[in-house]
Amino acid sequence: MNTYNPSGLLAIEQSFLRVPHEQLKKSYRQSQKHLEKDLGAISHAMDDLCQRATTKTMDSETAQPALDSMLKRLEDLKRKLQDTKTDEEEFIRRSKLRAQHLNALYEISSYESPEYQSWSRTRLCRFLVDYMLRKGYHESAAQLAKTEQIEAFTDLELFQQSAQIEKSLAAQSCAECLQWCSDNKVALRKIKSSLEFDLRLQEFIELARRGQTQSAIAYVRKHLVPWIDTHAKQVEQAMGLLAFNPKTSCEPYKRLFNPERWQSLVQHFREANYALHALPEPAPLHLTLQTGLSAFKTHQCNHQADTNINCPVCQKETLGKLAQTLPFSHHVNSTLVCRVTGEIMNEDNPPMRLPNGRVYSLKALQELASEHKGKVVCPMTSQEFSMADAKKMYIL
Incomplete structure (x- = not known):
């Protein structure tokens, strides 16, 4: 058997540690946002209250509601910070457990040891859970994670939230996805994602489809004009929709009116979400399978009449599909x-x-x-x- 190489086994495990790390950073940014927004408003209200008290333009009866309002806002802020603190502690716990799981590889002596067999089974279950979550089988994934006691090694909540947003897009609603874009505005700007623009463009298209011309023009002024520097051509084409029927055969307006754009938005959101959380595409299960298949693929696998029943690459309806784009293996002997x-x-x-x-x-x-x-x-x-x-x- 090959020499034991733990570093090679960790080559595709980067996302395993980065996902909770990215979630921790997002939670921290939310805490900072709440602090800056609420404390700023409370400080401004307090300065105003002090100024009015100094000039004797406010009595105690008038000041009491203002103080109660500030106190309520502080209580709401405390609740928000407690929620984010709980989330942060969970992400830190997951990061530690995942690091310990990967570090255990360096305490294993060989591929034949029972410890490696146990570690390898855990990794396989992780990959299966990840694959099922990507395909929408959330209940099965949760049950497998619970049975194998690897809940800390999976990202169930992240995929469930993503599934909810994808469901709303499939139902032709941009509201939830736009809120997600607002929550991740800075991160989306860093990866130069145009998801928010595409969502705004789609909402304009739906107004044009329904013939609501005035509302569509007002929408462009409010939401699309800020993107004019980077998406001028798309905005110009979109404005042309107001002069065409939704059933037009004239391009590019036919393409813009095409309802299949909603499915493209689902895919666009999925790609942006994966990029934000460092989730690999394709899935780790596919990557590991393709790594193994690449060692088996030879020129003989292309001969339909002379396939090997024991060769996974020759199984055209199953693993062979994953091997189609792989290069042929190089065998010295x-x-x-x-x-x-x-x-x-x-x-x-x-x-x-x-x-x-x-x-x-x-x-x-x-x-x-x-x-x-x-x-x-x-x-x-x-x-x-x-x-x-x-x-x-x-x-x-």
């Missing part, structure tokens, strides 16, 4: 694998050639002969031969 037994052919189990040109291992031919009363039936062509017809091959 060829290894012959029997298509019947799946075992390597060597000096103890040499390759044997049948008269029809098919090659199988000696062990495979012996098994086939025992099943057919001494006759070897070729699995590929169903032709019958005797063991004496098989010739030992020597590969140079």
